[in-house]
Amino acid sequence: MANELKEINDIVKKCRILLLDIEGTTTSISFVKDKLFPYAEEKVKQFLETQWEQEDVKEAVTALRKLALEDKEKSVDGVVHIPGEDASKEDQIEGVVNNVKWQMSADRKVGPLKQLQGLIWKQGYDNGDIKGHVYDDVSPALEQWQSVEGQKVYIYSSGSVQAQKMLFGQSEAGDLLRFIEGHFDTAVGAKQEAGSYTAIAESIGCKPDEILFLTDVVKEAEAARAAGMHAALVSREGNAPLPAGAAAAFAVLHSLAQLASNKRKTEPQDELPAKIAKTDNEGNIKSIPDVEPVVSASVEKETKKSEEMEVEEEEKVIGSTKEVNEQKEADAASVVTETIVEEVTDEPMDVPVADVEPIVIEEMVENTEEKKTEQMETESTKSEPSTNESKGKEDTVDKKEKEKPKKAAPVAEETSPMVITEIEEVMNEKVLEEAEEIIDDIEPIVEEPPANEDIEVLQSAGEVLEKECDEILSKVEDVTNLDTMSVKPLLKPIAEETMEAGDSNDTVDRILDTEIEQMKQNEKSENVDTKNTEPEIKEEETKALTVDEKKSSEGATDKASEVSPEEKLAEQREEIKSEEIAKESEKDPEDSKAESIEDKITKETNKSEPESTEASVEVDVEQKISEKISDSDTKVPVESKENTVGVEVKPESESAESQMNGKRNRETVPVSLNGDASKDEELSSRLSAENGKQEELNGSNGDSVVTEKVQEDNKVEAEVSDIKVKTVPTEEPRTDPIEQPTEA
Numbered sequence: 001m002a003n004e005l006k007e008i009n010d011i012v013k014k015c016r017i018l019l020l021d022i023e024g025t026t027t028s029i030s031f032v033k034d035k036l037f038p039y040a041e042e043k044v045k046q047f048l049e050t051q052w053e054q055e056d057v058k059e060a061v062t063a064l065r066k067l068a069l070e071d072k073e074k075s076v077d078g079v080v081h082i083p084g085e086d087a088s089k090e091d092q093i094e095g096v097v098n099n100v101k102w103q104m105s106a107d108r109k110v111g112p113l114k115q116l117q118g119l120i121w122k123q124g125y126d127n128g129d130i131k132g133h134v135y136d137d138v139s140p141a142l143e144q145w146q147s148v149e150g151q152k153v154y155i156y157s158s159g160s161v162q163a164q165k166m167l168f169g170q171s172e173a174g175d176l177l178r179f180i181e182g183h184f185d186t187a188v189g190a191k192q193e194a195g196s197y198t199a200i201a202e203s204i205g206c207k208p209d210e211i212l213f214l215t216d217v218v219k220e221a222e223a224a225r226a227a228g229m230h231a232a233l234v235s236r237e238g239n240a241p242l243p244a245g246a247a248a249a250f251a252v253l254h255s256l257a258q259l260a261s262n263k264r265k266t267e268p269q270d271e272l273p274a275k276i277a278k279t280d281n282e283g284n285i286k287s288i289p290d291v292e293p294v295v296s297a298s299v300e301k302e303t304k305k306s307e308e309m310e311v312e313e314e315e316k317v318i319g320s321t322k323e324v325n326e327q328k329e330a331d332a333a334s335v336v337t338e339t340i341v342e343e344v345t346d347e348p349m350d351v352p353v354a355d356v357e358p359i360v361i362e363e364m365v366e367n368t369e370e371k372k373t374e375q376m377e378t379e380s381t382k383s384e385p386s387t388n389e390s391k392g393k394e395d396t397v398d399k400k401e402k403e404k405p406k407k408a409a410p411v412a413e414e415t416s417p418m419v420i421t422e423i424e425e426v427m428n429e430k431v432l433e434e435a436e437e438i439i440d441d442i443e444p445i446v447e448e449p450p451a452n453e454d455i456e457v458l459q460s461a462g463e464v465l466e467k468e469c470d471e472i473l474s475k476v477e478d479v480t481n482l483d484t485m486s487v488k489p490l491l492k493p494i495a496e497e498t499m500e501a502g503d504s505n506d507t508v509d510r511i512l513d514t515e516i517e518q519m520k521q522n523e524k525s526e527n528v529d530t531k532n533t534e535p536e537i538k539e540e541e542t543k544a545l546t547v548d549e550k551k552s553s554e555g556a557t558d559k560a561s562e563v564s565p566e567e568k569l570a571e572q573r574e575e576i577k578s579e580e581i582a583k584e585s586e587k588d589p590e591d592s593k594a595e596s597i598e599d600k601i602t603k604e605t606n607k608s609e610p611e612s613t614e615a616s617v618e619v620d621v622e623q624k625i626s627e628k629i630s631d632s633d634t635k636v637p638v639e640s641k642e643n644t645v646g647v648e649v650k651p652e653s654e655s656a657e658s659q660m661n662g663k664r665n666r667e668t669v670p671v672s673l674n675g676d677a678s679k680d681e682e683l684s685s686r687l688s689a690e691n692g693k694q695e696e697l698n699g700s701n702g703d704s705v706v707t708e709k710v711q712e713d714n715k716v717e718a719e720v721s722d723i724k725v726k727t728v729p730t731e732e733p734r735t736d737p738i739e740q741p742t743e744a
């Protein structure tokens, strides 16, 4: 034996020609015996009667007659004689019909019988009564095999070449002739004779060991192996059991899918499970899954299924097939992939992977059409089929070996996924690269979310800001809080006004209560002081009155005699008041312009240390007022000022006040220095007197002596008027009394 390799993968690696038997290998025995033979038996008489005069029919009848004579000479059991040409047509037809039925019943694989059968079946194929049966794994396997450059598929069957072509050309799987390079029948020799295989190898033009022959008959496999071919057995459901030792001698396949490469990367859901039969130790099928196998299923998958079937022998075959096809498919795929990828990757981003497949299929169809055309041309030059008995005649093998251009093997539908998968890989790499570039461009735009650390920093910053805001608010509250204002002393008159306006503000009330208490105390102490100073004041007033009296007596003695001292005093008071007003009017408006209350408040609130500011402001205000008091005392003689009334608030001050209150409260705004120990006493009493509330506040019933009251009023008014002079020019506006808005 030239080739005794049993591992199918090892065999496949070595072979480029696939030579296939039909019945029991690509096609079910049942189809032949239950469909074709009955059809031929049923139609043979009618066929002969109608086609008797046809040349091909006459040749077939002549061959059958000769065979019958030889069988008679050989004393073949059951041989049926066919009357000679000198017999009637009817007798001849009857003899032929009986002979054919006898041979068919014996399943003789003789040429004359197969020739006539083919003629009869042709009618059946032509009128649609017959469709050639092929296993589901056949078409994909043929396509796959012949798709690899240099690999070809041939058929060697006892059936006539004509019958073969009809079966594959009009199969249930469609026209499979495009995958078949040539056909051999018994004209080349008996299938169980080694010489037949040698002749086939010669006809194909290759070495026998480049051919893998698949058959269901052990003796045929042995004959092929004897001729130097590689051979494997195919076990299908319905086949005759393999003889003992067959599986040990040959690799046994149950599906042509086992020839396919496991390199194909198809998704499992895209594949039908291969119909792998359970077999006995001889490789004979015991049972077969319901699902038909497909060639597209990978060998790897087949191996897995075989493992499930616990067929040890099968595992060996599958494993061999896998390795061989890996190499084969790798070689084929590499060529096609290169070509297609070049087309696709020109525009990697615009061509989706899915778009690649049509390109591949298109090329496949194109090649198929080309191949089909070539086959049709070849067929026209083929010799007539012959039987084994007609050896020496024209060879039945297709000798018109087509010298097709050795271009890249067409990519078939079943193989394209593998190619596409590799294209996908290439595409993915390019797409990923470009995607990375795009992402790089995007990254600077997209801000990364802050890290936890950053969030903590931000939170801390937020807390700081919030704290600062609280401090600012606190300062504002301090400014607006009557209890904590540094200008608290200045609030007194405003508070009083607010009280007069019926404001029930508790703070104001509290301030007033405190103020009232102090005023009561001051009133008492002032009374004591007044007793000590009253003589001097009275003396001064007396002098003033004397002068006035002289003046008035000079012009109007009658009136003078008629005017009471009180009236005189009032008149003098009015005069002094007018003079004071005149003096004030003569002063520089710019110097007397009171600083904007708003500005003052702003300055106050801008101070960073409220507590110290409050104290300093209080001191400043007190000092200023003290200075003004003393200044007033020195510049303006008390005698001349005693009768002056409170200075009216100048327009500037009114304006300032209006800015604060949005209204003109009063024409005069008395100022109090609440809380001062030395000066506040008399100021408080002045304030009370000025407002005319002293009696009320002190609980006085107004029983005071008129003279004392007048003097007291005059004194208080004079002093208060000094204090009220807010428009006194100063170089330190900030220390000027600040009017606090009542609505603050």
Ligand SMILES: CSCCC(=O)C(=O)COP(=O)(O)O
Pocket: 021, 022, 023, 024, 032, 036, 109, 114, 156, 157, 158, 159, 160, 163, 164, 167, 191
């Ligand atoms: C394709 S012809 C029908 C099958 C047939 O007649 C036959 O004899 C098959 O024999 P095979 O050698 O293919 O087993």
Ligand SMILES: [Mg+2]
Pocket: 021, 022, 023, 024, 025, 215, 216, 217
């Ligand atoms: Mg067979």
